[in-house]
Amino acid sequence: MTNQKFDASDDAVCNQSGNESFRTILARTFSRRTVVKGSLASAAGTFIASSAASSRSLASGQLGPDSKLLDFLPVSLAEGNGAIPTVSPDYDYQVFIPWGDPIEPSGPAYQWPPSAEDQRLQIGIGHDGMTYFPMSADSESFDRREIYRNAVNYGSKHGMLCINHEFGTNPHVLGKDAPESIDDVRASQHAHGVSVLEVKRYGRQWRLVNSKNARRVHVNTPVRFSGPAAKSDLLKTPNGNIPLGTVNNCSNGETPWGTYLTCEENFNGYFGASNRESQWTPSKEQERYGFSENGFGYGWHVYDRRFDLSDADFTNEENRFGWVVEIDPFDGTQVPVKRTALGRIKHEGATVVEAGDGRVVVYMGDDQRFDYIYKFVSKDPWRQMRSEGRDPLDDGTLYVARFNEDGSGVWLPLDMSVPVLAENFASQEEILVFTRLAADKVGATPMDRPEWIAVAPNQDVYCTLTNNSQRTEATGANPLAPNPDGHIIRWRDTEQHSGKKFVWEVFLISEETHGTEQSFADPDGIWIDPDGRLFIQTDGGQKDGLNNQMLVVDTRTKEIRRLLTGVTGDEVTGIAVTPDRRTMFVNLQHPGNGDPSVTNFPAPLDGVTVPRDCTLILTRKDGGIIGS
Structure with a gap:
């Protein structure tokens, strides 16, 4: 059993716009060797110079340019392929919240396959993006924004953990190739979505605790729409059924006001056509989003x-x-809100940062071959908007990126003020519901599967581009044509994130690491800590005998060390940290692709027990900062 159907959804090409590809721009402008060295022309040269200067002030001056960021013993190539995880000798890990455990200690115990009713009260499958929200000892009355900023002590051992559940195949969840009843469908649906958990550390071990706010948000949970398209006829059905659910929840984000953003990625794959009443043929909009009969x-x-x-x-x-x-x-009583101002795409994540002028900015990747990178900028400073009763995520401008061949870039607005959009769309609502088609029209740059985005302390923005060749081996000198193993780009916006221009460069090309102790491929999840360490997680066919893994990079020197490798057939994904940065939560998704003959993790190896997606809690043995 594999997850090939799921992977193919990312690798399929839905973009037939003909817009000039990032690969073409890059190949025409720079030689491979020049790109690898990070040497860009004109505007990009300015970017590199400013990045080098600002790296000295990472973490508000806590670390100087000569400080050593990486000081742990890495996992070697020889150790990186097994049926259980391997972590640096300087670290320990705890297995936590595997799929099927109850969301509260008093809930239904795990049994396989799960019933629909039990799964509704249990941890979902497909562990992916997540965020840890620290709590105060007086969490009932303490302002949560202050908790988030200041709770280093108590909040580092007690908090709410929100975790996405991206996908789970029928054989893994149901023990059969296809559902045979509505109850089977409900069990599968309840395994998707989000888990909201209250967690607490006792000594060196973390546990779930009973909580009035613990809950599952799944495919049948009531939701509401907000923002410019909330009342659009395009979001209404003829029978008037209420909006329900969230699905294929991939990466995530968190707002400055203490809420969680979960992102719907490959939602198209859960729909099909029975053709019982009429023959279905896809509309141009459905084709652009990858809907198919099965x-x-x-x-x-x-x-x-x-x-x-x-x-x-x-x-x-x-x-x-x-x-x-x-x-x-x-x-726990809040109805989840779908924010239409951020557009409808296959959202990999939603990385939130405060711009220099106080507005909130959300960076987003659309994870499919030859799709785009977006950002949203709120209309006004977010504190002002919230004080006036306006939501910062409901009022602003959505942009899509165009990467120019000289190392510069432009953020193209997606609204009715753009003539080509006014000519082709009836309203702003239509632009937001069919964002991909609007981005096609304005000439955005197709990318090689844009995934997670992270913002560094010096305001550089990093984005992983996983691959564009269906994860096959490739030969040839240029890894971008084709690009089977992916790369990472970085850019810097003008006006500290709120501007309409940026400069960019290629930061790392995966193929350049193969055959070395720094080997990695298919970069996916990323996070940057306040000291400038870039954490890279992988999802795909690793080289040099490795399982998927998590590495740490010094963004100043590009030194790479391997912190963790997962188990055979899994994906390493999701990063959440406590305020003191001495505890990190990391996920292992679809271990063994659900096949017990490959691995039984986290159960002892027996060749029979079904493997379960789970979270690993990492700590340094000496109690130090994760990644150091």
Whole structure:
């Protein structure tokens, strides 16, 4: 059993716009060797100079340019391929919250395969992006924004953990190739979504605790829409069913006001067409988002009419997915909110940063071959907007990136003020519901599967580009044509994130590391700590005999050390840290691709027990900062 159907959804090409590709721009402008060295022309040269200067002030002056960021013993190539995880000798890990454990200690115990009712109260499958929200000892009355900023002591041992559940194949979840009833479908649906958990450290061990705010947000949870497209007819169905659910929750974000952003990625694969009432053929909009008659083979549409593209009563149901969803981890009664101003794409993540002028900026990648990188900028400073009762994520401008061949870039607005959009779209609502088509029209640059985005202390922005060749081996001198193993780019916006221009460079090319102790491929998850350490997580065919892994990079010197390798057939993904940075939560997704003959982790190896997605909690043996 593999997750090939799921992987193919990322690698398929839905973009037929003909926009000039990033690969073409890069190949025409720079030789491979020049790119690897990070040497760019004109504007990009300015970028490098400014980055070098600002790196001296990383972490508000806590570390100087000569400080050693990486001082742990790395996992070697020889150790990096096994049926259980391998972590640096300087670190320990705890296995935590595997799929099927109850979200509270008093909940239903794990059994395989799960019932729909039990799975509704259990940790989901497909552990992915996550955020740790620290709590105060007086969390009922303490302002959560102050908790978030200042809770280094108590908050580093007690908090709310929000975790995405991206996907789980039918054989892994149900023990069968296809559902045979609506109950089977509900069990699968309840395994997707988000878990909101209260966690606490006792000594050196973390545990779940009972909490009024612990909950599962899944495919059948009531949700609401907000922002410019919230009342659009494109989000209404003929039978008037209320909006429900979130699915294929990949990466994530967190807001300055203490809420969680979960991102819907490959939502198209859960829909199909039964053709019971009428023959279904995809519209141009459905084609652009990758809808097909059988989807990924989940079979939900056979028993749940919401996911049947040929059912006229549920026309537009598919438009209700593909959004960034905001969840309040401190209020278990809150209805999750889908923020339409951020556009409808296959959201890999939503990285939030405060601009120099106080506005909130959200960077987002659309994870499919030859799709785009976006950013949203709120209309006004976020504190002002919230004080006036306006939501910063509902009012602003959505942009898409164009990478120019001279190392410069432009953020192209996606609104009705742009003539080509006014000519092709009836309203701003339509632009936001069909964001991919709008980005095609303005001439955005197709990228090689944009995934996670992270912002460094010096304001450089990093984005992983996983690959563009369906993860096959490649030969030839230029890794970008084709690009089987991916790379990482970085850019710097003008006006500290709120400007309409940027300069960019290639930071790392995966192929350049192969055959060395720094070997990695298919970069996916990333996070940058306040000292300038870049954490890279991988999802794909690693080279040199490695499992998927997590590495740490000194962004000043590009020194790379391997901190962790996962188990055979898994993906290493998701990063959350406590305020003191001495505890890190990392996920292992689909260990063994769900096949017990490959691995049984986290259970002891027996060749029979079904492996379970889980979280690893990393700590340094000496109690130091993670990554150091």
